[in-house]
Amino acid sequence: MDNGASSYRRFLEGDDNGFVSIIDEYMDGLLFYLNSLVGNIHIAEDLTEDTFVKIITKKPRFSGRSSFKTWLYAIGRNTAVDYLKKKSKYVSISLQDCVQISDDEISLELSYIREERKIIVHRALKRLKPEYRQIIWLIYFEGFNNKEASVIMKKSIHNIETLVYRARRSLKSELEKEGFIYEES
Amino acid sequence: MKNHNEMIDKVLERRAEYENTQKAKYKRTIAIVISCILVLATTVSVYAISSIIKEKNIFQKAHESGIDISEVDTNGEFEYEDFSDKAKDENEITSETFEDPKVDIFNKMLNTIDHFDYLFLTLETSMLNNDKTSIEFQINITDGLSYEAVKENGYVLKETYCKDGNMIYVDNREEAYIENYLPAFDRSDTPYIKLADRITTEEDGLPCYHYRKNITNCPFASYSIVPQELAFSYLKDFENWEIVDNGYEYLGRSCVVLEGRTTPYIDEKHGTDKFTMVVDIETGILMSFEGFKNGTAVSYTKVIDYSFESDLSVKQFDINNYSFYEKEER
Numbered sequence: 313m314d315n316g317a318s319s320y321r322r323f324l325e326g327d328d329n330g331f332v333s334i335i336d337e338y339m340d341g342l343l344f345y346l347n348s349l350v351g352n353i354h355i356a357e358d359l360t361e362d363t364f365v366k367i368i369t370k371k372p373r374f375s376g377r378s379s380f381k382t383w384l385y386a387i388g389r390n391t392a393v394d395y396l397k398k399k400s401k402y403v404s405i406s407l408q409d410c411v412q413i414s415d416d417e418i419s420l421e422l423s424y425i426r427e428e429r430k431i432i433v434h435r436a437l438k439r440l441k442p443e444y445r446q447i448i449w450l451i452y453f454e455g456f457n458n459k460e461a462s463v464i465m466k467k468s469i470h471n472i473e474t475l476v477y478r479a480r481r482s483l484k485s486e487l488e489k490e491g492f493i494y495e496e497s
Numbered sequence: 498m499k500n501h502n503e504m505i506d507k508v509l510e511r512r513a514e515y516e517n518t519q520k521a522k523y524k525r526t527i528a529i530v531i532s533c534i535l536v537l538a539t540t541v542s543v544y545a546i547s548s549i550i551k552e553k554n555i556f557q558k559a560h561e562s563g564i565d566i567s568e569v570d571t572n573g574e575f576e577y578e579d580f581s582d583k584a585k586d587e588n589e590i591t592s593e594t595f596e597d598p599k600v601d602i603f604n605k606m607l608n609t610i611d612h613f614d615y616l617f618l619t620l621e622t623s624m625l626n627n628d629k630t631s632i633e634f635q636i637n638i639t640d641g642l643s644y645e646a647v648k649e650n651g652y653v654l655k656e657t658y659c660k661d662g663n664m665i666y667v668d669n670r671e672e673a674y675i676e677n678y679l680p681a682f683d684r685s686d687t688p689y690i691k692l693a694d695r696i697t698t699e700e701d702g703l704p705c706y707h708y709r710k711n712i713t714n715c716p717f718a719s720y721s722i723v724p725q726e727l728a729f730s731y732l733k734d735f736e737n738w739e740i741v742d743n744g745y746e747y748l749g750r751s752c753v754v755l756e757g758r759t760t761p762y763i764d765e766k767h768g769t770d771k772f773t774m775v776v777d778i779e780t781g782i783l784m785s786f787e788g789f790k791n792g793t794a795v796s797y798t799k800v801i802d803y804s805f806e807s808d809l810s811v812k813q814f815d816i817n818n819y820s821f822y823e824k825e826e827r
Contacts, residue, residue, distance in 0.1 A: 317766065318766075321766065324726050325716075325719040325720075325726050326711050326716045326717075326718070326719050327716055328509070328679055331505075331508075332505050335501060335504055335505050335508065336501050336505075339501055339504055353498070354498075357498060357499065360504070361499075361504060361507055361508060361511070364504070364508045365508055365511045365512065365515070368508055368509075368512045369511075369512050369515045369516075370699065370705050371705065371706060371708070372699060372703040372704075372705055373703055373704045373705070373706060375762055376761075376762040376765055376766060377762075
């Protein structure tokens with residue numbers, strides 16, 4: 313059984329510990345995913361918080377048509393997209409800011425991603441287009457399949473397949489620039 | 498950067514802020530509605546009074562002319578209407594009744610808290626650990642007192658006490674207790690919500706279910722005493738269930754028996770394709786629930802004892818009983 317779904321049900325039945333379990337289980341992954349969208353770990357942290365607040369206050373219905381994690385990430389993406397729409401007129405994040413990695417992010421990488429090889433890939437993601445960053449994060453770090461990624465990113469499966477192909481090609485190019493050997497998996 | 502505990506605290510804090518804002522918005526809306534009704538009532542009253550005065554003038558003229566008053570109002574159009582009571586009724590909706598018995602019992606289940614102040618109740622359920630669990634509730638809403646005990650094999654696993662807004666959770670397996678475990682609520686925190694406003698659709702197309710606060714302050718009351726979640730999950734589609742008996746007696750209470758099939762979502766999550774509910778007509782409390790899969794009973798909850806008497810005393814937290822327990826911080 314999907315742990316998130318059962319935790320959410322417990323929360324809806326009045327047990328706040330259900331929600332505590334959801335934050336414990338999904339916070340870090342969601343944070344990195346939103347970071348892949350907005351390119352700033354501190355903004356991503358605020359958006360992660362906003363996503364959880366949206367769920368705890370509005371109590372949206374989880375229909376079970378997708379996994380709980382897919383559903384949660386879709387809500388997180390909507391939150392981030394709303395933020396980007398609102399802020400696009402006023403805020404521009406410089407490329408320098410995007411590429412810079414804060415100490416906080418390094419510490420999170422070590423605790424959540426753990427493997428050195430994946431950390432190198434994660435850092436290379438920062439130099440990719442936002443859509444490429446997102447798809448690589450969802451598929452290769454979070455283990456979503458193309459169908460689940462299509463639900464989260466609100467794209468057709470065909471579009472996702474194309475995006476995956478282009479993102480991998482772009483990632484390969486970035487890694488090779490730094491002298492790493494890109495292995496197809 | 499926040500760690501998990503800081504994130505949890507922040508999210509809970511923002512929920513409390515949101516709820517306070519909603520409460521303030523609700524009060525503001527009520528104030529606006531009251532003002533509008535007052536203005537309307539005043540206008541109508543002035544009109545009514547001016548009509549009365551006009552009628553009086555007719556009677557006065559008739560009297561002066563020596564005509565019998567009964568001959569003046571031959572059309573019988575003169576009526577006195579008391580507008581003040583009408584205005585009061587429109588101002589404050591505290592309950593609704595519906596002609597359709599299915600809608601009425603559904604709404605009753607969403608508002609059980611309006612139909613009792615004192616309740617001592619014990620139930621048995623298989624829905625916690627796929628085993629027989631007994632849950633005892635002692636509730637006094639008037640004084641904000643409650644006690645809940647979850648027992649398995651006669652052993653009290655966990656208890657929840659509530660008094661003066663402080664909910665204390667005791668874990669007897671861990672020998673620990675937590676004060677201010679969850680926010681406690683009373684009647685003023687949760688006004689009646691019209692049935693039409695219970696399920697709304699959010700901007701993102703997702704349905705949003707509006708719950709009233711669980712003022713019993715017993716977390717597991719949702720299994721029977723405050724069955725909002727079960728009512729939303731199983732009964733919101735009226736085509737999926739029927740009232741099969743509207744005069745069923747259960748432990749001396751007049752009840753209705755509902756039978757229906759579940760949605761694919763509930764089937765997957767709860768492992769039940771059909772269900773039977775026995776619901777108390779007066780309060781909407783779920784007296785018994787049985788879930789079936791392929792014709793076999795797979796889950797149940799049933800009330801085995803209850804009392805609505807006001808003179809029973811609610812068990813209180815006594816630190817002496819838990820003196821060697823560890824006090825944990827929320």
